[in-house]
Amino acid sequence: MKIKKPESKKFICKAVIIIAAVLLLSIAAFKIFANESAQLLTKEQAKQAVLKEYSGSVENLTLQSGNYVAELKTGQGLYELELDGATGEIVSIVLLEPAASAEVRPTPLPSSAPPAGGSALPSPSPTAPRAVSEDEAVKLALQEVPGELDDVDTEINESGAFYLVEVNTTDGREAVVQVDAISGNIMSVAWEEPDEDHP
Numbered sequence: 001m002k003i004k005k006p007e008s009k010k011f012i013c014k015a016v017i018i019i020a021a022v023l024l025l026s027i028a029a030f031k032i033f034a035n036e037s038a039q040l041l042t043k044e045q046a047k048q049a050v051l052k053e054y055s056g057s058v059e060n061l062t063l064q065s066g067n068y069v070a071e072l073k074t075g076q077g078l079y080e081l082e083l084d085g086a087t088g089e090i091v092s093i094v095l096l097e098p099a100a101s102a103e104v105r106p107t108p109l110p111s112s113a114p115p116a117g118g119s120a121l122p123s124p125s126p127t128a129p130r131a132v133s134e135d136e137a138v139k140l141a142l143q144e145v146p147g148e149l150d151d152v153d154t155e156i157n158e159s160g161a162f163y164l165v166e167v168n169t170t171d172g173r174e175a176v177v178q179v180d181a182i183s184g185n186i187m188s189v190a191w192e193e194p195d196e197d198h199p
Contacts, residue, residue, distance in 0.1 A: 041068070
């Protein structure tokens with residue numbers, strides 16, 4: 001005669017394991033969400049972080065996926081800025097709409113005198129990033145690789161925004177120059193194989 005183990009013991013063990021797992025997950029989720037909400041800046045703090053770096057008026061400010069997105073109106077145009085929700089650090093700047101009378105000119109280096117009439121971009125503090133227009137990116141790329149402009153694309157990845165400027169050289173080659181959209185630094189130059197019909 002076989003003795004059957006009570007099924008209720010198995011059921012109780014499974015129930016205890018499931019309850020313990022749910023309890024642990026609930027505690028972990030509470031800690032994660034409590035820490036996130038405690039660390040985020042208020043809207044007013046985020047607005048002040050923008051105005052500390054750039055002059056103008058904040059037209060709109062929203063919280064999206066833990067980061068603040070602000071629209072900043074300046075004399076040079078309307079910009080979209082993304083700020084780290086916890087630190088207020090400006091992550092990206094995109095020119096949405098240039099001002100009707102703004103002339104696009106590269107911002108001078110800190111050591112040179114400012115041009116008459118000011119620069120085409122907001123005047124940031126010395127440590128703040130600045131936005132580089134598409135025209136500026138083309139000029140920088142053509143300084144790096146002389147030739148004729150073929151195409152310009154704007155890209156964004158985890159490291160930030162950048163321009164891909166395609167330049168055709170006089171010897172039939174094509175270079176793709178990657179220009180950082182914030183600093184204007186040349187990030188890379190990739191050479192494509194020359195066309196077979198060119199010598």
